[in-house]
Amino acid sequence: MGGLLSLILPALVPAFTDGARGIIAKFTGGAGGQPQNVAERIQLMQAEAAKLQAMSALDTPVGQPSQWIVDLRAAFRYVIISAILIFTGVTLYFGDIVGASAVSVLLDMSGCAMSFVVGERMYLQLKK
Numbered sequence: 113m114g115g116l117l118s119l120i121l122p123a124l125v126p127a128f129t130d131g132a133r134g135i136i137a138k139f140t141g142g143a144g145g146q147p148q149n150v151a152e153r154i155q156l157m158q159a160e161a162a163k164l165q166a167m168s169a170l171d172t173p174v175g176q177p178s179q180w181i182v183d184l185r186a187a188f189r190y191v192i193i194s195a196i197l198i199f200t201g202v203t204l205y206f207g208d209i210v211g212a213s214a215v216s217v218l219l220d221m222s223g224c225a226m227s228f229v230v231g232e233r234m235y236l237q238l239k240k
Contacts, residue, residue: 119223123231193225 147153184191200218207215 118220119226122223122227123234125227126231189228193229196221196225 147156196218200222203210203215203218
């Protein structure tokens, strides 16, 4: 049962935290950190745009990198997630040889990886 929870729980954490935030906002009657007028909303949008530009500038490589480096950077997360899932499957198949602690760690890592791939998309669909 613990292995199943470690796979499902990371995907549901954003929904639970958003629900708790909504309940607290309902009882306190406050809008939290939301802008109270149009001028504040415009300032917040400008600050967010400046933040995104700064983050983009940090991630921009100097010069022109090779195409295989650009492709590797774009696929890196998904390659690592695929490797984690493959190793987890192999470990589950040979669980008696590897040991319960390694199986548990890989199941937790698989849960986190699937939360990254599926969890946010599922949460955005549920939020609509």
